[in-house]
Amino acid sequence: MTRYLLAAAGAVALMLVAAAVIFLFTPTDALQGPVQRIFYLHVSSAIAAFASFLVVAVGGAIYLWRESMVADRLARSAALTGVVLTTVTLVMGMMWAKPIWGAFWTWDARLTSTLVLWIIYAGYLLVRRLATPGRQAARFAAVVGIFGFVDVPIVYFSVTWWRTQHPGPVIATDALPPEMLVAFLFTMACTLVLAGVMIAVRYRIEALQDAQPQGHFVLQPAGRPTA
Amino acid sequence: MRHVTVALAVARKDLVSEWRSRELVPALAQFLVLALVIANFGFSINSDNAPAIAPGVLWLALVFAALVGFGRAFAAEKEQATLEAMILTSAPPAAIFAGKAIAATLLLVLCEAVLLPALTLFFGTPLTLVLAAAVLLATVGMAALGCLFAAMVAQLRAREVLLPLLTLPLWIPFIVAGGQAVQVMMGAEGTFDQALRLLIAFDILFVVLTSLAARFVLDE
Numbered sequence: 001m002t003r004y005l006l007a008a009a010g011a012v013a014l015m016l017v018a019a020a021v022i023f024l025f026t027p028t029d030a031l032q033g034p035v036q037r038i039f040y041l042h043v044s045s046a047i048a049a050f051a052s053f054l055v056v057a058v059g060g061a062i063y064l065w066r067e068s069m070v071a072d073r074l075a076r077s078a079a080l081t082g083v084v085l086t087t088v089t090l091v092m093g094m095m096w097a098k099p100i101w102g103a104f105w106t107w108d109a110r111l112t113s114t115l116v117l118w119i120i121y122a123g124y125l126l127v128r129r130l131a132t133p134g135r136q137a138a139r140f141a142a143v144v145g146i147f148g149f150v151d152v153p154i155v156y157f158s159v160t161w162w163r164t165q166h167p168g169p170v171i172a173t174d175a176l177p178p179e180m181l182v183a184f185l186f187t188m189a190c191t192l193v194l195a196g197v198m199i200a201v202r203y204r205i206e207a208l209q210d211a212q213p214q215g216h217f218v219l220q221p222a223g224r225p226t227a
Numbered sequence: 228m229r230h231v232t233v234a235l236a237v238a239r240k241d242l243v244s245e246w247r248s249r250e251l252v253p254a255l256a257q258f259l260v261l262a263l264v265i266a267n268f269g270f271s272i273n274s275d276n277a278p279a280i281a282p283g284v285l286w287l288a289l290v291f292a293a294l295v296g297f298g299r300a301f302a303a304e305k306e307q308a309t310l311e312a313m314i315l316t317s318a319p320p321a322a323i324f325a326g327k328a329i330a331a332t333l334l335l336v337l338c339e340a341v342l343l344p345a346l347t348l349f350f351g352t353p354l355t356l357v358l359a360a361a362v363l364l365a366t367v368g369m370a371a372l373g374c375l376f377a378a379m380v381a382q383l384r385a386r387e388v389l390l391p392l393l394t395l396p397l398w399i400p401f402i403v404a405g406g407q408a409v410q411v412m413m414g415a416e417g418t419f420d421q422a423l424r425l426l427i428a429f430d431i432l433f434v435v436l437t438s439l440a441a442r443f444v445l446d447e
Contacts, residue, residue: 123396127383127389127393130389131383140444143379143443147375147397150432151396151400
């Protein structure tokens with residue numbers, strides 16, 4: 001138990017250091033002003049979310065292949081973490097878009113495909129909840145996770161040929177000044193650690209739940225005598 | 228070879244059963260015409276705005292009719308416990324799935340044979356070969372995905388709610404490419420051949436993927 005507490009505390013501490021770096025160390029953007037500081041966490045959480053969904057798809061594939069419970073629990077935990085991180089990405093993106101683009105949302109390729117990603121994996125979590133726990137839930141969810149992962153690049157590319165407003169990659173094209181690049185890489189590393197810790201903690205919860213005896217809980221409505 | 232025989236037998240069974248009861252296609256066709264009527268009241272259609280609105284109405288109506296059609300294909304089997312019976316036979320699950328998907332596709336094509344002329348009649352938009360091709364190509368891939376998830380949700384609780392939730396996001400590639408082709412046919416800028424090629428590519432990809440996945444969904 002203490003291991004998980006320590007890991008969680010460490011991840012939170014790392015994120016606080018990242019926040020300090022973002023607000024104290026990096027220069028203010030000349031064009032956009034302080035709003036640009038959203039960039040660091042916005043892109044980091046997007047990358048961490050993609051990594052989580054990769055874990056979901058690979059875990060699902062391994063489960064279908066080997067019926068490995070470890071792979072299934074890993075996929076389950078990563079799906080929840082990925083949905084949370086995608087929510088962070090979307091919300092921070094909207095907060096950034098409003099002052100810069102003048103609207104919270106545009107039907108841009110990147111925005112649309114991220115929203116689709118969120119919807120697909122929210123559906124994944126629902127399948128987990130509605131299927132009979134065990135083999136059925138694991139199999140069905142694995143299928144959803146894999147199809148979702150195939151679908152997202154397609155949505156991304158099929159829309160990207162027609163309209164874009166979201167800026168393209170800045171890391172690979174070397175468009176960032178060095179201080180910003182260092183701060184970004186540091187934030188990204190911290191966010192990936194946070195995602196890893198979240199998946200690990202969730203994995204532990206899922207493992208404990210799996211160890212519980214199976215059964216359906218029916219809540220007795222108040223005031224009604226038991227038969 | 229045996230796969231093909233089983234698939235055709237399952238498809239034939241579904242088509243015969245629909246021909247005898249004649250429940251699904253008339254109801255869906257009526258729904259599609261009703262959707263056009265609703266669109267008229269929602270948008271106040273006239274000859275100026277019809278070409279801009281018609282593609283959206285076409286895909287919205289088609290997508291929701293398809294959801295009902297595919298959901299029905301498996302829900303009916305599940306209610307009568309015939310899905311389990313079919314799985315218990317030695318027939319390969321992928322072939323059963325293919326047969327159900329073929330029948331569901333053909334039934335939806337019948338509904339489209341009502342929707343497309345009705346759209347031309349009520350909205351005054353052109354009905355061309357390319358438009359029909361785009362809709363048919365999209366139907367194939369949408370049927371493959373729709374039937375896979377219909378087979379899945381038929382075995383779950385809250386199936387009516389979950390089917391659109393799982394299927395609609397995965398259909399978006401077909402709506403993007405098909406929507407592009409239909410918009411061009413109705414007067415928007417651009418070309419449709421790229422969109423049609425994309426539709427064919429998506430069809431191949433998802434027919435192969437769903438055939439591979441059918442084993443895991445129909446094996447409970």
